[in-house]
Amino acid sequence: MPIRSILAGVGGYLPKRVLTNDELARSVETSDEWIRERTGICQRHIAAPHETAAFMGTAAARAALADAEAATDEVDAIILATSTPDQAFPATALRVQAALGVTHGFGFDVAAACAGFIYALAIADGMIRTGQARGALVIGSEVYSRILNWQDRGTCVLFGDGAGAVFLRAGHGSGRFDRGVLSTHLHSQGTLGDILYVDGAVGQREKSGHLVMNGREVFRHAVVRLAEVVDEALAANSLGRHEIDWLVPHQANLRIIDAMGRKLGLPAERVVITVDRHANTSAASVPLALAEARGDGRIRPGDLVLLEALGGGLAWGAALVRM
Ligand code: UT7
Numbered sequence: 572m573p574i575r576s577i578l579a580g581v582g583g584y585l586p587k588r589v590l591t592n593d594e595l596a597r598s599v600e601t602s603d604e605w606i607r608e609r610t611g612i613c614q615r616h617i618a619a620p621h622e623t624a625a626f627m628g629t630a631a632a633r634a635a636l637a638d639a640e641a642a643t644d645e646v647d648a649i650i651l652a653t654s655t656p657d658q659a660f661p662a663t664a665l666r667v668q669a670a671l672g673v674t675h676g677f678g679f680d681v682a683a684a685c686a687g688f689i690y691a692l693a694i695a696d697g698m699i700r701t702g703q704a705r706g707a708l709v710i711g712s713e714v715y716s717r718i719l720n721w722q723d724r725g726t727c728v729l730f731g732d733g734a735g736a737v738f739l740r741a742g743h744g745s746g747r748f749d750r751g752v753l754s755t756h757l758h759s760q761g762t763l764g765d766i767l768y769v770d771g772a773v774g775q776r777e778k779s780g781h782l783v784m785n786g787r788e789v790f791r792h793a794v795v796r797l798a799e800v801v802d803e804a805l806a807a808n809s810l811g812r813h814e815i816d817w818l819v820p821h822q823a824n825l826r827i828i829d830a831m832g833r834k835l836g837l838p839a840e841r842v843v844i845t846v847d848r849h850a851n852t853s854a855a856s857v858p859l860a861l862a863e864a865r866g867d868g869r870i871r872p873g874d875l876v877l878l879e880a881l882g883g884g885l886a887w888g889a890a891l892v893r894m
Contacts (some may be wrong), residue, residue: 575751576699576707578892580641581632581793582741583735584627584861585849592728599724603735606728611825612769615731615850616636618714623657625666627651628712630860632667635736638865643671645740647704650695651676651776652687652854654883656680659773664768664811666709676704683759685821687711687854688735688816692878692890693755700740711734711854717868720781729823730782732851740811746894747808747875753891754807756800759884763792766884793827798834801879810875810893812836817870822846822856822879831879843869870894 591614596883606612616626620629628651636643649671651664658666666679688711695707712734719727744751758883766788771780797820807810820828822845832842843864845856849876857878864870874894881887 572743573745574700574702575749576696576739577742578737578752578894580635580637580639580738581736581858581862581865582631582638583733583859584634585634586618586622586627587732589614590615590617590618595728599608599727601724601728601730605874608730610847612729612850613847616733617716618732622732623671623716624653624655624712624714624734625663627732628663628710628736629667629670631712631734631736632671632708632710634862635738637820637834639738641706641738641819642742642771643673644868645706646671646673646708647676647706648695648698649673649710650681650691650707650713651678651710652681652683653712654682654684654687654769654853655718663712664710671765674793681860681889683886684884685823685851685853685856685859686884686886686888688772688857689755689888689890690757690881691756692752692884694754694887696752699735699739705741707739708736709739710734712855713855713859715782715853715891718780718782721763725837726784728850731852732850733855733859735862737857737858737861747810750893753893754804755888756803756807757888758796758800758889759886761884763885768883773862791828793823796887797827797831797879797881801831801834801877802885804877804889804891815877816841816874817876818842819857819864819876819878821882822849822860828891856858856880
């Protein structure tokens with residue numbers, strides 16, 4: 572039987588500090604009502620100085636390894652998605668490798684903004700299928716609080732910090748009923764780079780930059796592109812909408828999530844939602860949502876889960892996983 576990546580463990584980490592909409596409304600012209608109505612967000616977690624992408628990624632990775640009952644010597648690859656790395660280099664993945672005490676294999680970072688986790692999952696899955704790794708940590712870890720312009724009410728209310736991780740283990744399977752990653756689907760459109768970006772980087776000038784977004788445009792593209800990629804994932808596996816047990820979407824805006832749920836004909840209780848409490852944690856949002864729904868027993872072994880995300884690039888993608 573062909574090699575397949577089994578999603579053996581999931582974990583998450585959120586900073587202790589919670590910032591509510593009401594607290595934000597004291598420093599920028601906004602209101603709890605506006606933020607809830609337009610986005611579904613009620614609060615977000617904000618990292619303390621020591622809670623960097625590597626620190627949070629390590630905590631999430633440890634939780635995923637514990638969930639998988641995996642020892643660190645099973646970790647051949649660490650692929651970490653982030654737009655807010657601790658340093659230009661070494662890769663944040665390698666800081667995590669050191670913190671975990673992993674002394675073999677390899678690691679690297681992936682930059683695909685909010686779609687980063689789906690991209691990293693696709694890469695790890697490919698490496699496992701081709702025998703380059705037998706165990707892979709796939710991590711999304713972000714500290715967007717450090718790239719937000721806290722005076723810009725159009726963006727600062729939307730994001731939060733956190734990390735999520737999965738541990739993939741090589742197994743065997745074929746067809747849509749066996750466990751593992753069934754397929755991944757990646758897309759990008761570089762010509763849309765200017766509707767969501769960070770206006771600086773270490774390679775450009777001294778300024779590290781702030782997130783800039785044309786929210787309305789991103790919203791418009793998100794609804795169309797995510798619907799397309801969901802159809803693509805279903806068609807690639809000859810699956811009907813009704814065969815999906817859970818939608819674990821990127822958590823940017825409740826209105827986008829609801830539109831995807833309706834498209835799939837899923838009742839609201841089959842769509843995992845964390846945006847109300849986490850806000851948009853970019854590459855961390857999908858694994859954090861997965862960790863929550865696995866941890867509380869909603870998602871069970873054998874369930875078919877559809878993951879999707881879109882963000883700056885534009886970059887977007889989807890993955891189908893039999894748990
Ligand atoms: O993860 C990456 C992917 N990102 C996304 O998917 C985000 C996609 N976009 C969105 O979620 C939404 O477009 C937003 C939540 C960002 C904005 O919602 P919207 O319904 O598109 O609002 P808008 O940008 O059209 O703004 C409506 C009004 C504007 O005022 P005027 O021009 O109508 O007078 C804004 O200035 O709301 C105003 N506004 C605010 N008011 C209070 C914008 N931000 C705020 C705010 N509080 N925080």
